[in-house]
Amino acid sequence: MSMTQERVSATNHVKAYWTMLVSSLISITASLVLSIDAIALAKNPDSALSCNINSVISCGKVGVSWQSNLLGFPNSFLGLICEPVVITLAISALGGAKFPRWFMRIALSVYFVGLLFAGWLFSQSYFVIGAFCPWCLLVTTSTITVFSSMFRINVLDGNLPFSEKLTATLTRRMMSGWDTVVVAGIFSALAIAIMAKYGNYILH
Numbered sequence: 001m002s003m004t005q006e007r008v009s010a011t012n013h014v015k016a017y018w019t020m021l022v023s024s025l026i027s028i029t030a031s032l033v034l035s036i037d038a039i040a041l042a043k044n045p046d047s048a049l050s051c052n053i054n055s056v057i058s059c060g061k062v063g064v065s066w067q068s069n070l071l072g073f074p075n076s077f078l079g080l081i082c083e084p085v086v087i088t089l090a091i092s093a094l095g096g097a098k099f100p101r102w103f104m105r106i107a108l109s110v111y112f113v114g115l116l117f118a119g120w121l122f123s124q125s126y127f128v129i130g131a132f133c134p135w136c137l138l139v140t141t142s143t144i145t146v147f148s149s150m151f152r153i154n155v156l157d158g159n160l161p162f163s164e165k166l167t168a169t170l171t172r173r174m175m176s177g178w179d180t181v182v183v184a185g186i187f188s189a190l191a192i193a194i195m196a197k198y199g200n201y202i203l204h
Contacts, residue, residue: 016149021090024083027142030135031079038074056201059133067124101159118143148183
């Protein structure tokens with residue numbers, strides 16, 4: 001990586017790592033609440049959870065579905081396992097630690113799997129279950145934010161096996177804030193989709 005790229009990436013990494021840290025803290029908090037709810041539902045499937053507002057905004061309806069226990073245990077447990085790693089990575093980096101290229105690639109790849117999983121869970125909630133859980137939605141948005149921040153860091157550091165031309169193009173786009181625009185667009189699309197289908201239940 002050139003000296004210019006090093007200066008560019010170093011300048012922008014503080015914000016990215018802070019975004020990762022805050023988003024991961026939000027995600028692990030939501031995962032903890034969901035895990036507590038999952039235990040309550042295991043004891044009594046009819047438990048009255050705090051976010052059971054109506055037939056559509058219902059953590060209970062989502063929590064008792066097979067999609068919420070895809071691996072044989074509550075999906076929220078994965079958040080309790082994975083998010084501390086991201087939190088540690090962010091805090092260490094903010095403290096001055098530097099991680100090798102292979103480590104950052106693996107971290108991005110693993111989190112990409114988590115992003116796909118979060119997207120699948122949202123689609124199942126939206127199209128199949130017919131209800132959504134506010135805490136689950138918070139995990140989904142946090143996952144998107146963490147991945148985008150981690151992707152930005154890897155691009156600016158030249159960690160990814162892209163051509164020099166593509167890396168330079170992505171770097172220019174990110175320096176212009178296009179990655180933030182993309183994330184904002186994804187959040188807007190999610191909000192529009194939810195309001196289009198469940199707006200009557202949310203506003204009344």
